[in-house]
Amino acid sequence: MLGMMQPWPLTVDRIxxxxxxxxxxxxxxxxxxxxxxxxxxxxxxxxxxKQVSNLLLDxxxxxxxxxxxxxxxxxxxxxxxxxxxxxxxxCHTLNPRLHPDxxxxxxxxxxxxxxxxxxxxxxxxxSRMDRAPSVERVVVLNHDYENxxxxxxxxxxxxxxxxxxxxxxxxxxxxxxxxxxxLYSHRSNFLHTLMCLQPDVxxxxxxxxxxxxxxxxxxxxxxxxxxxxxxxxxxxxPGARLDGASxxxxxxxxxxxxxxxxxxxxxxxxxxxxxxxxxxxxxxRVAIGGAACxxxxxxxxxxxxxxxxxxxxGMTETxxxxxxxxxxxxxxxxxxxxxxxxxxxxxxxxxxxxxxxxDDEGRRLPEDGRxxxxxxxxxxxxxxxxxxxxxxxxxxxxxxxxxxxxxxxxPDGVMQITDRAKDVIKSGGEWISSVEVENLAxxxxxxxxxxxxxxxxxxxxxxxxxxxxxxxxxxxSREEMLGHLEGRIAKWWxxxxxxxxxxxxLGATGKIDKxxxxxAYADYRLPGT
Ligand code: AMP
Numbered sequence: 001m002l003g004m005m006q007p008w009p010l011t012v013d014r015i016x017x018x019x020x021x022x023x024x025x026x027x028x029x030x031x032x033x034x035x036x037x038x039x040x041x042x043x044x045x046x047x048x049x050k051q052v053s054n055l056l057l058d059x060x061x062x063x064x065x066x067x068x069x070x071x072x073x074x075x076x077x078x079x080x081x082x083x084x085x086x087x088x089x090x091c092h093t094l095n096p097r098l099h100p101d102x103x104x105x106x107x108x109x110x111x112x113x114x115x116x117x118x119x120x121x122x123x124x125x126x127s128r129m130d131r132a133p134s135v136e137r138v139v140v141l142n143h144d145y146e147n148x149x150x151x152x153x154x155x156x157x158x159x160x161x162x163x164x165x166x167x168x169x170x171x172x173x174x175x176x177x178x179x180x181x182x183l184y185s186h187r188s189n190f191l192h193t194l195m196c197l198q199p200d201v202x203x204x205x206x207x208x209x210x211x212x213x214x215x216x217x218x219x220x221x222x223x224x225x226x227x228x229x230x231x232x233x234x235x236x237x238p239g240a241r242l243d244g245a246s247x248x249x250x251x252x253x254x255x256x257x258x259x260x261x262x263x264x265x266x267x268x269x270x271x272x273x274x275x276x277x278x279x280x281x282x283x284x285r286v287a288i289g290g291a292a293c294x295x296x297x298x299x300x301x302x303x304x305x306x307x308x309x310x311x312x313x314g315m316t317e318t319x320x321x322x323x324x325x326x327x328x329x330x331x332x333x334x335x336x337x338x339x340x341x342x343x344x345x346x347x348x349x350x351x352x353x354x355x356x357x358x359d360d361e362g363r364r365l366p367e368d369g370r371x372x373x374x375x376x377x378x379x380x381x382x383x384x385x386x387x388x389x390x391x392x393x394x395x396x397x398x399x400x401x402x403x404x405x406x407x408x409x410x411p412d413g414v415m416q417i418t419d420r421a422k423d424v425i426k427s428g429g430e431w432i433s434s435v436e437v438e439n440l441a442x443x444x445x446x447x448x449x450x451x452x453x454x455x456x457x458x459x460x461x462x463x464x465x466x467x468x469x470x471x472x473x474x475x476x477s478r479e480e481m482l483g484h485l486e487g488r489i490a491k492w493w494x495x496x497x498x499x500x501x502x503x504x505x506l507g508a509t510g511k512i513d514k515x516x517x518x519x520a521y522a523d524y525r526l527p528g529t
Contacts, residue, residue: 009159009161009162009163009186009187010163010186010187010190010191011158011159011161011163011165011167011186011187011190012082012085012167012186012189012190012193012226013082013085013086013158013159013186014159014190015190015193015226015229015230016042016045016046016049016082016086016229017046017158018229018230019042019045019046019229019230019232020042020043020045020046020047022232023042023206023229023232024041024042024043024046025041025042025043026041026042026206026232026233026234027039027040027041027234027235028040028041028042028044028045028075028078028234028235028237029234029235029236029237029254030073030074030075030236030237030238030239031237031238031239031241031246031250032074032142032239033072033074033118033119033120033142033239033240034142037253038074038075040075042229042232045075045078045079045082046082047154048079048083048149048154049078049079049080049081049082049083049086050083050086050152050153050154050155050156050158051079051083051149051150051152051153051154051156052079052080052082052083052084052149052152053083053084053086053087053156053158054149054152054153054156055083055148055149055152056083056084056087056089056114057087057156058152059113059114059136059137060113060136061084061087061089061113061114062089063087063088063089063161063165064088064089064090064165064166065089065090065113066089066090066092066110066111066112066113066169067080067084067089067090067091067092067112067113067114067115067116068092068093068094068107068110068112068114068115068116068135069081069084069091069092069093069094069115069116069117069216069217070094070096070103070115070116070117070118070121070125070217071096071116071117071118071121071141071216071217072096072118072215072237072238072239072240073212073213073215073216073221073237073238073239074118074141074237074239075237076116076141076142076145077116077118077141077216077237078216078225078235078237080116080141081216081225085167085168085186086156086158086159087156087158088161088165088167090166090167090168090169090183091167091168091169092110092112092168092169092170093168093169093170093216093217093220094106094107094115094217095171095215095217095218095508095509096118096120096121096217097507097508097509098508100124100125100128101128102179103124103125104128104131104132105178105179106171106179106181107132107134107135108131108132108133108134109171109178109179109181109387109388110169110171110181110387111134112132112134112135113134113135113136113137114135114136114137114138114139115135115137115138115139116139116141116145117138117139117140117141118140118141118142118240119140119141119142119143120240122138122140122143125138126138161186163185163186163187163190164185164186164187165185165186166183166184166185167184167185167186167189168183168184168189168220169181169182169183169184169387170182170184170217170219170220170316171316172315172316172317178390180386180387180390180391181386181387181388181390182316182317182383182386182387183383183386183387184220184319187380188319188380188381189220189223189226189319190226191352191380191381192223192226192319192321192352192381193223193226193227193230194352195321195350195351195352195353195381196222196223196224196226196227196321197227197230197231198350198351200324200326200348200350201310201312201321201324201350202222202223202224202227202258202260202287202310202312202321202324203258203285204227204228204231204233204258205231205233206231206232206233207233207257208228208231208233208234208257208258209233209234209236209254209255209256209257209258209282210224210228210233210234210235210236210256210257210258210259211236211237211238211247211250211251211254211256211258211259211260212224212225212228212235212237212259212260213238213242213247213259213260213261213265214260214261214262214290218290218509219314219315219316219319219320220319220320221260222260222287222289222312222314222320222321223319223320223321224260233258234254236250236254236256238250242261242265242268243268243272244268244269244270244271244272244273245272245276247259247265247268247269247272248269248272248273248276248278248280251280251282251283252280252281252282255282256282256283257282257283257284257285258283258284258285258286258287259283259285259286259287260286260287260288260289260312261286261287261288261510262288262289262290262291262509262510262511263288263290263291263292263293263294263297264291264449264506264510264511264512265510266286266288266297266301267294267296267297267448267449270296270297270300270301270304271448271471273304273305274300274304279305280305280306280307283305283307284307284308285307285308285309285310286301286307286308286309286310287309287310287312288309288310288311288312289311289312289313289314289320289321290509290510290511291510291511291512292344292346292417292435292439293309293311293344294439294442294443295340295344295439295440295442295443296442296443297309298311298340298343298344299340302336309325309343310324310325311324311325311343311344311345311346311347312324312325312346312347313346313347313405313415313417315403315405317382317383317401317403318353318377318381318382318383318401318403319381319382321381322349322353322355322377322381322382323346323347323348323349323350323353323355323415324347324348324350325342325343325345325346325347326342326347326348326412326413326414327339327342327343328342328412342414344416344439345410345414345415345416346407346415346416346417347414347415348412348413348414348415349377349413349415352379352380352381353377353378353379353381353382354377354378354379354400355375355376355377355409355415356375356376356398356400356409357371357372357373357374357375357376357407357408357409358373358374358376359373359374360374362396367408367409367410367411367413368408368410368411369408369409369410369411369414369416370408371408372406372407372408372418372419372431372433373406373407374402374403374404374405374406374421375402375403375405375406375407375415375417376396376400376401376402376403377400377401377403378395378398378399378400378401382401383401384401404420404421404422405417405419405420405421406418406419406420406421406424406431406433417435418431418433418435418436419431419433419434419435420514423435423453423454423514424454425452425453425454425462425463425464426454426461426462427454427457427460427461427462427463427464427492428459428460428461428492429461430492432454432464432492432493433493434451434452434453434454434464434514435452436489436493437452437464437466437485437489437493437495438450438451438452438466438512440484440485440488440489441466441468441481441484441485443484444468444476444480444481444484446470446471446474446475446476446480447468447469447470447471447476447481448469448470448471449468449469449504449512450466450467450468450469450504451466451467451504451512451514451517452464452465452466452467452495453465453467453514453517453518453521455496455521455524455525455526456525456529457496457526457529458529463495463496463526464493464494464495464496465495465496465497465499465521465524465526466481466495466497466498466499467498467499467500467501467504467517468481468498468499468500468501469500469501469502469503469504470500476500478497478498481498482494482495482498496526497526497527504517505517505520
């Protein structure tokens with residue numbers, strides 16, 4: 001027997017529609033690329049997004065067509081995003097930090113018909129248009145955009161299609177082989193929004209002021225472009241300026257209560273705050289994900305600024321948020337020091353995502369908090385395959401997707417990433433977690449960033465090499481760094497060598513770029529080997 005409730009497809013156009021009718025005057029504030037702060041509202045964003053839809057329909061864009069964006073987080077990007085999705089077209093967010101040739105490759109793979117681009121990236125794109133035959137129009141957001149939408153009507157029918165309709169396309173960073181497209185549906189994004197709004201995940205309310213530093217091109221800005229309007233939270237968009245001073249200014253001037261970013265951004269902010277002696281008067285919570293959150297960040301925010309860190313884990317293929325830091329009620333009553341080890345873990349999977357760990361043969365491993373294995377995920381927020389079917393069937397017989405991460409799960413259901421499968425250091429047949437060692441190294445007060453890679457060793461196959469970028473003006477030694485690790489990790493996990501470097505390369509999404517580091521040290525030999 002079927003239930004007798006109303007069919008109401010879960011399509012994301014309803015999210016902005018809701019914000020525009022019930023929170024019409026709630027502000028959307030942007031630091032524009034030109035410099036000045038621009039203030040608009042959900043009501044205006046909605047009206048202009050419909051103008052974008054009409055523009056796209058005039059250009060001949062039809063349901064299922066891909067429309068690219070190559071842009072920072074701004075109110076215009078938000079309008080374009082909903083304008084595309086509302087008419088059943090697919091919003092394809094392009095990452096401007098990728099190499100231009102790779103951007104071109106991705107545009108071709110997706111067959112984007114129209115691309116909305118921020119001025120600073122326009123030249124790069126336009127100079128390569130002969131290599132992107134599918135692209136019929138490029139609209140420069142801080143140029144022709146205003147003129148093009150000005151005469152379009154502010155009314156346009158949105159939705160009315162199946163909730164399984166594709167609405168977003170985002171390519172994975174492509175650390176192995178060509179990038180692969182992850183194709184989100186309206187339903188998956190809608191459910192992911194509800195999931196993120198849970199208080200134990202990111203959790204916004206109408207009184208929150210939210211600043212997503214995480215770019216809209218990096219896995220949907222962790223869903224914030226959906227979850228903030230869904231509850232009428234004020235949205236503050238940082239444009240192109242993501243340095244500590246600029247972020248601090250926005251956080252304070254707009255009264256931001258919750259923000260999200262990758263660890264490197266927070267390291268930059270904390271460094272600025274510490275040096276400038278600045279304070280955070282409204283910020284309550286920061287969500288951190290995209291890479292393991294170093295202890296120094298959790299401590300720094302808690303001890304010096306009274307801000308709670310919410311550790312998130314996920315990936316493009318999981319919409320992206322798939323676990324959130326979980327401190328049990330019992331532990332919450334304990335001193336912060338005792339909570340720290342749990343806060344460093346990536347957390348519990350909420351409803352809508354199921355996890356398991358397995359060995360290389362796919363056999364489930366015990367969830368005892370010690371055994372580490374391949375982390376696999378399933379649920380309505382997880383990819384069932386890649387765009388155009390590349391990579392074939394990506395699910396196991398139980399419907400789980402192999403995340404490529406290695407993790408433990410403890411008896412309380414709390415997951416901890418111990419490595420990327422390809423970054424694990426295999427020493428004498430046993431696995432060393434590069435992440436754990438680098439987190440510990442980065443917690444040394446003199447260290448700014450740390451990276452650990454495996455380098456060849458005649459006896460053990462691989463041994464860990466630690467690279468450290470020190471804070472400005474600091475000096476240190478191999479002995480000091482290794483002394484800091486002593487007693488905190490198994491002896492055989494101790495790096496064989498420590499190199500102090502001027503820079504540690506970051507990838508296109510702000511994470512430590514292990515692939516680049518491995519390439520740079522491909523010929524490195526440990527002393528005495
Ligand atoms: P991307 O698809 O570019 O967002 O990259 C996803 C990958 O980032 C995951 O598979 C993890 O390897 C890594 N990652 C994301 N969040 C975390 C986290 N909190 N701790 C450790 N690794 C993370």
